[in-house]
Amino acid sequence: MKPSWPCRHVKRLLSSSAFAALSLVSAVSFAQGKGYIRYKTVSGQKYVYLSDLSAYYGMPLSKKSSGCGIGSKSSSFSFEYEKRHGSFNGVKIHYLFAPVFVLPEPLVSELDYRKVIDPLLRASVLLPRKKVRNIVIDPGHGGKDNGAQTKYREKDLNMAIAFNLRDQLRRRGFNVFMTREKDVFVELDQRTAMAASLKADLFISIHCNSASSRYVRGIETYCLTPGGAPSTIEKKGSSGWQKGNSFDSQNIVLAYLVQRCLLGNTGTEDRGVRHARFAVLKSAPCPAVLVECGFLTNEWEMKNLAWSKYQQGIAEGIAEGVAHYSKTVK
Ligand SMILES: [Zn+2]
Numbered sequence: 001m002k003p004s005w006p007c008r009h010v011k012r013l014l015s016s017s018a019f020a021a022l023s024l025v026s027a028v029s030f031a032q033g034k035g036y037i038r039y040k041t042v043s044g045q046k047y048v049y050l051s052d053l054s055a056y057y058g059m060p061l062s063k064k065s066s067g068c069g070i071g072s073k074s075s076s077f078s079f080e081y082e083k084r085h086g087s088f089n090g091v092k093i094h095y096l097f098a099p100v101f102v103l104p105e106p107l108v109s110e111l112d113y114r115k116v117i118d119p120l121l122r123a124s125v126l127l128p129r130k131k132v133r134n135i136v137i138d139p140g141h142g143g144k145d146n147g148a149q150t151k152y153r154e155k156d157l158n159m160a161i162a163f164n165l166r167d168q169l170r171r172r173g174f175n176v177f178m179t180r181e182k183d184v185f186v187e188l189d190q191r192t193a194m195a196a197s198l199k200a201d202l203f204i205s206i207h208c209n210s211a212s213s214r215y216v217r218g219i220e221t222y223c224l225t226p227g228g229a230p231s232t233i234e235k236k237g238s239s240g241w242q243k244g245n246s247f248d249s250q251n252i253v254l255a256y257l258v259q260r261c262l263l264g265n266t267g268t269e270d271r272g273v274r275h276a277r278f279a280v281l282k283s284a285p286c287p288a289v290l291v292e293c294g295f296l297t298n299e300w301e302m303k304n305l306a307w308s309k310y311q312q313g314i315a316e317g318i319a320e321g322v323a324h325y326s327k328t329v330k
Contacts, residue, residue, distance in 0.1 A: 036052060036055065036056050037049070037052040037053065037056055037113075038052055039110060040102065040107060042100055042102060042107065045097060045109060046109065046110040046111075047099075047100065047107035047108060047109055047110060048107065048108060048109075048110050048113050049105055049106075049107055050068060050070060050079070050099070050105070050106045050107060050108055051105060051106075053070060053108070053113060053117065054070045057070065057072070057121055058072060059071055059072040059075070059076070059077075060072070061106075063106065066080055066081060067079050067080035067081055067083075067086070067099075068081075068099070068101075068106040069086075075088070075089055075120075075121060076088070076089060077093075077117060079095070079099040079106065079108060080098075080099070081098070081099060081100065081101050081106070082098050082099075082100070083098055084096075084097065084098045084232070085272060086099075088120055088256060088273075089260070091256060091259055091260045091263065091270060091272070091273065092259075092270045092271065092272030092273065093116065093256070093272060093273050094232040094272050094273060094274045094275065095108070095109070095112045095116060096109060096111050096112050096115065096116065096225070096226065096229035096230070096275065097109035097111065097112060097229065097230075099112075111226060111228060111229050115226040115229070115248050115249075115252065116252055118249075119248070119249035119250075119252050119253055120252060120253060120256055123249075123253045123328050124328055126249055127249055127250055127253060127328060127329050128250075128329065129329060129330065130201065130329055131201070131326075131329070131330050132174065132201045132202055132322070132325065132326040132329065132330070133174065133175055133201055134174070134175045134176075134177065134198055134199055134200050134201050134202075135169055135174045135175070135176050135177070135200065135201065135202045135203075135204065135322065136176075136177050136178070136179060136194065136195040136198055136200040136202070136203050136204070137162045137165055137166055137169075137176060137177070137178050137179070137204050137205075137206065138162075138178070138179040138191050138195075138203060138204065138205040138206065138280060139155070139158040139159045139161075139162035139178065139179065139180055139206050140154065140155070140158045140205055140206055140207040140208075140290075141154055141155035141158060141207075142155050142159075142180050142182075142183055142184050142185050142186060143155075143183060143184045143185025143186075144185050145185055147207065147208070148208055148209065148210035148296045148297070149296070150210070150296045150297060150302055151296075151302060151306075152296060152302065152305070152306050154207065154208045154210075154296060155183065156183070157208050157293075157296075157305050157306060157311075158206045158207060158208060158293075159180075159183070160308075160311050161206050161293055161305075161311050161314050161315055162178060162206045164311050164312050164314075164315035165204070165206065165314075165315040165318055165319060166178060167315075168315045168316055168318075168319035169319050169322065172319060172322075172323055174322075174326075177194070177198050177200070179191040179194050179195075188279040188280055188283075189279070189283060191205075191280055192279075192280055192283040192284050192285060195284065195285055195286065196285040200285065200286045201286055201287075202254065202286055202287055202288070202322065202325070203280070203284045203285075203286055203287070203288035203289075204258075204288070204289055204290075204291065204318065204322070205278075205280050205281075205288070205289070205290040205291070206291055206293065207290060207291065207292050207293065208292065208293050208294055208295070208296050208305055209292040209293075209294060209295045209296065209297075210295060210296050210297045211295055211297050211298075212297075213297075214297055214298055214299065215298065216295055216297065216298060217268055217269055217294060217295045217298035217300065217301040218268050218269030218270060218271035218294070218295070218301075219259065219262050219263065219266065219268055219269070219270065219271060219291070219292065219293060219294060220259075220271040220272060220274050220291075220292040221255045221256075221258050221259040221262070221272075221273050221274070221289055221290075221291050221292075222255065222273075222274045222275065222276045222278065222281065222289060222290040222291075222292070223251035223252055223254065223255040223273070223274075223275060223281065223288070223289050223290075224242060224244040224245060224247075224248070224251055224275065224276070224277065224278075224281040224282060224284070224288070225239070225275035225276060225277050226245060226248050226275070227239065227240050227241040227242070227245050228240075229275065231274075231275050231276045231277055232272075232274040232275050232276060233276070239277060242277065242282040242283070243282065243283055243284070243285070244281050244282050244283065244284040244288060247284070247286065247287040247288070250287035250325075250329070251281075251287050251288060251289065252273070253325060253328065254287050254288075254289050254321070254322075254325045255273045255289045256273050257321040257322075257324045257325050257328075258289055258291060258317070258318050258321030258322065258325075259272070259273050259321070260321065261317040261318070261320040261321040261324070262291070262293075262314065262317035262318060262321065263317075264317065265313040265314065265316055265317035265320070266294075266304075266310070266313055266314060266317060268294060268301060268304075271292075276290070278290055287325075291318060293305060293314050294314075
């Protein structure tokens, strides 16, 4: 339970500012139409050549039969053909679309390039400078809504983790508010309205999960699905722009940092950074994530989630992720 070092990849990401600055130059050239990145439409979907991204970011391309990747000393992305999951610096990422292989070249979707890959690689130059002061924590469910329920009720565990997180964040100097501090029912739109009136800089919703299989366990961190893409659990389909999509770049970076640090603190399975159109993410007035801290339907994880030390480990993981995010945008 004791964290060894939760966020070593994060450190690498943040220390690559020289690299990031170089990338920005490329971006300018690209914007001037020098054509560093080629596009190709496959089955009506816009893709970019991974070899072009490799050159653009200065990250050598690797190919194998099942997938491909780009990587440098500081960062790496992996992809699997026809599958929507891969990884960034060892953390599982659910991409918006599956990469494809059109001989002899691997292609990744243009939306993944703009909404996942580029923000993660160039966080330190791409994200708007905005000091994180006010953070709203949203303990999911409450009152008549128990959430998932086995031996424990999700709403109670969410509350315990949220209180812990509040203390962790306050210790780090943030102003922290909560959408509920008692076992009361709060409408979803009221939760984000509260965040707006409190001028929240970040919104973090805390939940615990359930599944039909008792073997499923692990942590998932969700951010809002970008417009035009399917959510992680959807095979296809898309939806338009939501208020929360103003923060697409911040959302994915925050989700990655939180997931990365949570994994280091809990030792459970990495179920990845995911996209969903949850109500609180759609209407969030600021960068927002929803963390599914573990499965109440898995005996091992349920016991852990009810254990104060483990709750503290989760809270520390989220707080570490937030602290890294805060440094990135200050
Ligand atoms: Zn829930």
